[in-house]
Amino acid sequence: MTEILTPDAVAFVTELQRRFRPRRDELLAARRARQAEIDRTGTLDFLPETASIRQSEWTVAPAPADLVDRRVEITGPTERKMTINALNSGAKVWLADLEDANTPHWANVIGGQQSLYEAVRRTITLQQGDKLYALHPGPLPTIVVRPRGWHLDERHFAVDGSPGVAALVDFGLHFFHNAAELLARGSGPYFYLPKMESHREARLWQDVFTTAQELLGIGYGSIRATVLIETITAAFEMDEILWELRDHASGLNAGRWDYLFSLIKKFRAFPAYTLPDRGQVTMAAPFLRAYAQLLVKTCHRRGAYAMGGMAAFIPNRRDPGVTATALAKVRQDKEREAADGFDGSWVAHPDLVPICLEVFDKALDGAPNQLTRQRPDVRVDAHDLLDVRTTEGEPTMAGARANIHVGIRYIQSWLNGNGAAAIDNLMEDAATAEISRSQLWQWLHNGALLDGGTTPVTRELLEQLIEGEMAMLGPDYEPARRIFEQVALADDFVEFMTLPAGELID
Template identity: 35%
Template sequence: MSEVILLQSPPPKLEEVQKKIFSVGALEFLANLHKEFDEDIDQLYKNRRKRSVELHTSFKLDFKKSPERLDRSWTIAPLPFRLQNRHLDLGDVSASNTAHFESALNTNVQGIQVDFDDGHCPTWRNQLLAFQNIYLAVNGKLHGAPLSISTCPVLMLRPRAWNMIEHNILIDGKEAIGPLVDFAILMYHNAKKLYEANSGPYFYLSKLEGAGEAKLWNNIFIWAQHQLGIPQGTIKACVLIENIISTFEMEEILYALREHSLGLNCGIWDYCASIISKFGSRREFLLPDRNKYVNMDRHFLSSYMRLVIATCHARAAPATGGMAAATLRPGADAADKESKEVINKILDAKLKEIEAGVDGFMVYDSRVVPHVNELWNKNGSTPNQISKQLTVQITAEDLLTIPSGGVTLQGLRHNVAVSIMFIYHWLAGIGHFFYNGNVEDSATAEISRTQIWQWIRFAPFLEDDPKKQVTAKLVEKAAASFSAHAHKNLCRSNAERKRLTAARYMSIELFLARNPPEFITSYLNDNHKFRTLHNKALLSNL
């Protein structure tokens, strides 16, 4: 057996949980998974670096004329009964938050995005709690949750993306791969029970860059099903199209996963951030104020959504829209005036997606679920809209032409605030937070910090003050002003004040970087500040 070392001692009161989650059998399964795919994953990272250089030196992105794209006869494998209606999922549900997870399991939705990625912070404690709560739920032992997993919404397990390393586990002297750790532990402890209950295992796959990475996941699925003795094709996975490269390879992605596919999903903010990451050093890709000028009505994003829907439906696959991030005030009654305005705004946006042909989407706030269900009852007489075939002629220009519009001081301040607050909460071990009536996670932090970086780079003039340009000094002033406000109204302890100061300066570092990291979660996960805060035991204690 390969040598597996856990670099963390269990947190207080979680000693038995760690022992059970990382049992001898689980560690062996995890080690064998890494051994089987280690070279393939190293090649994945090499391919990403090579592609990044190519895109920065010789811009060229277009649709392939691949055999799978030219062959119009194939479709994905038929979906099991529980996946034929995916009208509504709850999004950003970190199972490490036990109360939120229990509440989600009792909500009248089809699925729950059980998130180890955008809305989750992977501290060792959070990982253990999430794995444990999912295991308890699957086995009908989670207090306050239904006794049978077959009566709950389906668990759509979302492992970390490929950019995330698990620094707390060494396998044969190498740090483990975050998504492989999540996948291995979730599969080892839950796959058979989910299969027996006709409830999975089902997954969301984040931040894929093209069909080659989808094929790698498919190979992992085949290997895992064989190792665990469950039928091939049992695993189903929905790929989030939140990277500009994947938009040009959707046919090939569906084909690569065709025996395990659960269609594709739209992720607007990660998608926009990926455009800046890949091409943002060119002025023609200067993205305007996202709150004012970037939404699904804009041509480049409506083209993206229509292409997702058309591609999926042509291959008998469901197409999933984005998540409604708006939330009601804490304790608010859904019937009060302010709540009604929020709900109506959500319903208006989601009706447009239904009319475009999506088969489902996500919301965060469970209080809006009855209203969204009623929207589907009025506008979705069938479990899905796969029969709604779209004929589209989407070009690379349609997807890559950035909308016109400027930068506002309010938009700049908002992006600065979201960036600082995401890092502040991440350092506290929390993967999402609430700000100005929305849930914010790594996706919104990603677009916020990349926009600020890009605006500093090109120094556009402000719409509300045409004589003033975006500069590093203006951004630093906005960061200082927001931090002073948060220091007064948010921080209650010296530790919180220190964390806020760290978040401010880490944000500035990202805004001013000559070559910014592609993913804010990688930057934070690899950062000594975060690792020091959440590492309670290191090798010296083994």
Template identity: 40%
Template sequence: MSTINIGEGFSFPKKFWESDYQELFPPELIKLLKNLHERLNPERLRLLEARKVRQEHYDRGEVPEFLDRNSEAVKGSWKVAPIPRELLCRRVEITGPVNVPKMVINMLSRNEKGERADMAMLDFEDSMKPSFQNVLDGYKNVILAVPGKLTYFTEDKKYQLNPNDMAYVMVRCRGLHLNETNIKINGEEISAGLLDLAVCFFHTARQYRLQNKTPKYYVPKCEHYLEARWWNNLFVELERATKFPIGTLRATFLIETLPATFQVEEILYELRDHAVGLNVGRWDKIFSDIKVLRNHPERIMADRSSINMERSWMENYAKRVIKICHSRGAFAMGGMSAFTPGKSPELRLEQTQKVSADKKREADWGHDGCWVSHPYFIGVAMNAFKNENQLKETLPDFDKYSDILPRSEGPHTIGGLRTNVRVGIAYMHGWMKDIGCVAFDNLMEDLATLEISRAQVWQWLHHQITLDDGVQVTKSLVASIFADEFQKILEEMKHETPENRHRELFVELEEARDMALRIFTQDELSDFLTTTSEPVEY
């Protein structure tokens, strides 16, 4: 990769510095990034090393546990800072990749039925592949979306925002574990999450304030209260450097890892000056359950499609977040409905009924709002949440120390194995094209659901479990299923692909199959599909 040293020890791909992306990184921002990196990256690396040490303990048979029940975080009378008025109604939040302008505009706008989400989370993480082109396009889209100026043109249509009638713009940065390979400071790769937050806050915070709004962010993949402290320190450093009052930036953290579910109160305590809530990130949580307990034969997770919020440990985890958040004055957001609208009226009706039941359950438990992945389901989700929020619902009869450890309750089926394999092939097919989420089998499959499929196949294979169908999971069985599903997906996709592209499609899917098979059956389960963005190629 050919890079250019801009100054302050800041190196950047020369290919992009010669383009209009250069304006994203003025000297003031480069200096800020250098200072943030030098102050905060050493501690980030220590925190990531601590994750490895904890996992070694889990691999030897230990499990996560609740922390000191007499700490200030648990026993103290603290509350989070008052929630700004404009953030008090978050009944439905829609999310999708930040780098695609048409999708960003559709997320922020009303759907065909005239329904609009309260909030839109523009995502640099699970739904966006972190190619450098995607990252930089995402920054540009955020900068234009906040004031309502983002537009997109096709040959026959213009997509644009209505600044007076659009969802509230939020940004989800990348996680603590991710490096941005393409930007280095003093020879070190910069933290991707730090970069995302700093660039977006630097360019948009004043625009938010001109609108009497609050810069609002989502932070993923937190595993420990000390990690929350690191993020809070980053918030403070950003505010001080840009001369904003402490608490200007507000954040919602996803509680989507098994270790974090045991530290909900401690995490919120660390964030109390900046937090507006926590979110029950159900899909990444299932992945984390499998990953953390991967060596525990008594906790082999069931088919991914059967693990829902009705499972006892999942319900207890959600209610724990609700009880703690509301007792501390913070929002408790529900999870994602990952459906994409089916092609037939019958299928869409079935999906609508499932979304309605899921969101009604979340509202009945006390969540303040929820997520959807497609504008079609905004109205269905909105109907479940009758009030602006449910901050007064504190679940007095629920014990926040209820059992939240996953259980091996089945089913474990050949059908579940096939589903995981299909997701692997389809997702990697998109990934190879720099796409981070794919509509497949009437679901929106993003990195979180790919990670579930990857981890589950690995766990079943590692323990060579015998499925309910009586078949033992072996490498040869997994390979044969990959071969079967490759042929099925190829035939399915041919119907939607011009005939002159069928050979190209075959080659693409073959490569996706081989890539997915390799990562699903590797000897050691890697913590994430990737921890770095792809280097720019020339």
């Protein structure tokens, strides 16, 4: 810890907190105001005041050499063993996740920074029994770090009597310790920015980047940021987000679970936005197709990279049939992304790297990316992005049970310090619990009917299903059950599961 929390590092992060925490707080208030507007109107649209940005021609800064080819990116927490395995995976990029795949116990926060410090310098090792984990001598993936979102505080880094902004703690410590070292090694300080809801939030990151580079004497534009478009509001501001970050932007990412969670959260008051079982809502749904193709078109028009979503499957060593079926679905999903023009995609397990590489190798045909595919054929309007009604499927009892099963199990893992949990052959992160609990909340409060209209979703039904799940899980899961019920059954929608859950960790 002393190697990370040095006096100079603490002073640097403290300065960022003092300069930018007030603006962060204003932007969170703006989120609440926008939610009130959605509650009133029941709709969203592209911003009329930024039409000139969408209509004019401009591009982001050219990508540095080690971010030109991103055909497969492996994601995972910064725990030492997973750090080493990710860096040895053969992927082009490692998304070092300080956010959804990492429980913010203070030991995890600082331990993750230590892993990054040693990974950048290629000194990271781990001895477990007779086995030594170490980096192989060849080329390693480019490191891209995902800090926590703007909404989270870090009480272990208080400044002037108030909790620090977690995003600034994560960004600041990594940038302070590793920016100059990365540049000296021919790379740079690269970031994935999560949970953004507007271009104003992107502007705040732009100002943080500019200030951080000035304070440490790092050249302007050394930072590169890829933004996760994982909120429904951000989907209407892709051009504007890239514009605000244009000197530091390198791309956008299209996911699924957090995006669906955001859709449910923003339109929670409107039954017309009720979704079927989450497992039935694939990226083939019309509103998700519109979102993904608009992202590709926007990125390539602006010279930025379009990154696809997560393949979360974990191979099952005991059941080759399950593995073969799942890998076929992974391949199909990656082929869809490549055909749409994405420049690369995410995997959660090293065994999936070869499949993703094979698919994108074929699609790229010797090129490092698909920036030349401009997609003028794509025409997406607000109706397309919000066309939830045409999604095939329905809410089912099996889906309700699955949401409870996965949600409680993941929250317990999270509370125990493991933010990347293997559940039912999938690598799950916090987005798993969010979509699980928000879907149940939506069904409960919007009068959903399960299994073709035979069973109404009531509080009593969900409580019975939770009791049935707890009978199998046992009393050790009681803390997770309490959190799950709090965020799934409450009268008011809790903004993020991690807020009440975070109060229970050190």
